[in-house]
Amino acid sequence: MIPVYLCGKDSARSGCLFCLIKERRVHVAVYFIKCLRRMLHISHFAQSTSQILLGFSIYRSFSAFKMATWQKVVVFIGSAREARLGERVTKFVVNKLKEKKLEVVLVDPQKFEVPILQKPVHFYRPNDTPPPANNLVSMNKHITEADAIVVISCEYNHCIPPGLTNIMDHFGPKSFDKKPSGIVTYSPSSVGGARAGVQLRSLLGELGCISVSNMFTIPQVHKAIGESGEPLDSEGGKHMDSAVGKLLAQLEWWANAAKAQRAVKENY
Numbered sequence: 001m002i003p004v005y006l007c008g009k010d011s012a013r014s015g016c017l018f019c020l021i022k023e024r025r026v027h028v029a030v031y032f033i034k035c036l037r038r039m040l041h042i043s044h045f046a047q048s049t050s051q052i053l054l055g056f057s058i059y060r061s062f063s064a065f066k067m068a069t070w071q072k073v074v075v076f077i078g079s080a081r082e083a084r085l086g087e088r089v090t091k092f093v094v095n096k097l098k099e100k101k102l103e104v105v106l107v108d109p110q111k112f113e114v115p116i117l118q119k120p121v122h123f124y125r126p127n128d129t130p131p132p133a134n135n136l137v138s139m140n141k142h143i144t145e146a147d148a149i150v151v152i153s154c155e156y157n158h159c160i161p162p163g164l165t166n167i168m169d170h171f172g173p174k175s176f177d178k179k180p181s182g183i184v185t186y187s188p189s190s191v192g193g194a195r196a197g198v199q200l201r202s203l204l205g206e207l208g209c210i211s212v213s214n215m216f217t218i219p220q221v222h223k224a225i226g227e228s229g230e231p232l233d234s235e236g237g238k239h240m241d242s243a244v245g246k247l248l249a250q251l252e253w254w255a256n257a258a259k260a261q262r263a264v265k266e267n268y
């Protein structure tokens with residue numbers, strides 16, 4: 001059931017309803033066949049055809065949901081700074097992802113070398129020389145295969161660190177499209193990098209991997225997490241476990257839902 005709020009003139013309203021019906025075309029087709037059968041008392045052959053169609057549609061939905069378990073997550077790290085506090089946050093979050101038996105691929109700006117954007121990987125044509133760098137091609141494959149994206153970032157002058165935007169801009173919306181994302185921000189101040197978090201929401205939305213509503217924001221990160229990624233006090237640790245748990249639970253729900261939907265319907 002989809003509640004629909006209609007406004008505007010009658011022609012626009014019927015247009016909206018038509019779009020919804022188009023989206024539900026499998027169900028409409030099955031309904032249509034059922035009506036035909038009733039109206040014409042059609043032959044045994046047609047009856048079997050409608051049953052086969054119905055069975056096929058149920059089978060496709062069922063097999064899509066069976067496959068829809070998230071398996072792979074790509075994690076972008078925002079800071080390339082030496083002695084970065086982001087290292088601790090990454091360890092904390094990656095441990096939580098690994099507890100869920102997920103394959104985790106890190107995009108670490110200390111190791112993943114890219115120039116200031118000159119040519120994004122999706123701008124290359126098949127015979128372009130030189131071809132795109134190997135690290136871009138293989139990371140693009142990881143992003144395309146991922147079921148969800150996680151971004152772990154500090155804020156620089158109330159903005160997303162430019163190094164992070166530079167890396168993300170190398171990959172096209174097609175690689176990120178139709179997968180959910182989770183945002184984790186931190187800072188030594190009491191704001192926890194939240195302003196960059198809000199901006200990341202716009203960036204990720206534009207890339208087609210809309211962020212889930214929970215954000216994991218860590219203020220005073222230097223007092224919250226130790227060097228090996230462990231919480232530094234038990235009360236704070238409980239709070240962080242709960243916050244990251246809520247984010248990952250939402251991410252898992254959306255990742256599985258999007259994966260099922262991608263399996264039955266690739267394009268729109």
Ligand SMILES: Cc1cc2nc3c(=O)[nH]c(=O)nc-3n(C[C@H](O)[C@H](O)[C@H](O)COP(=O)(O)O)c2cc1C
Nearest residue numbers: 079081083084085086154155156157158187188189
């Ligand atoms: C260029 C620059 C700008 C910064 N701007 C902010 C800011 O706007 N808000 C904030 O809370 N911290 C700011 N900081 C402090 C960072 O939050 C702090 O250095 C943090 O540890 C950075 O993350 P990292 O250690 O993982 O690199 C800034 C730091 C730098 C280097």
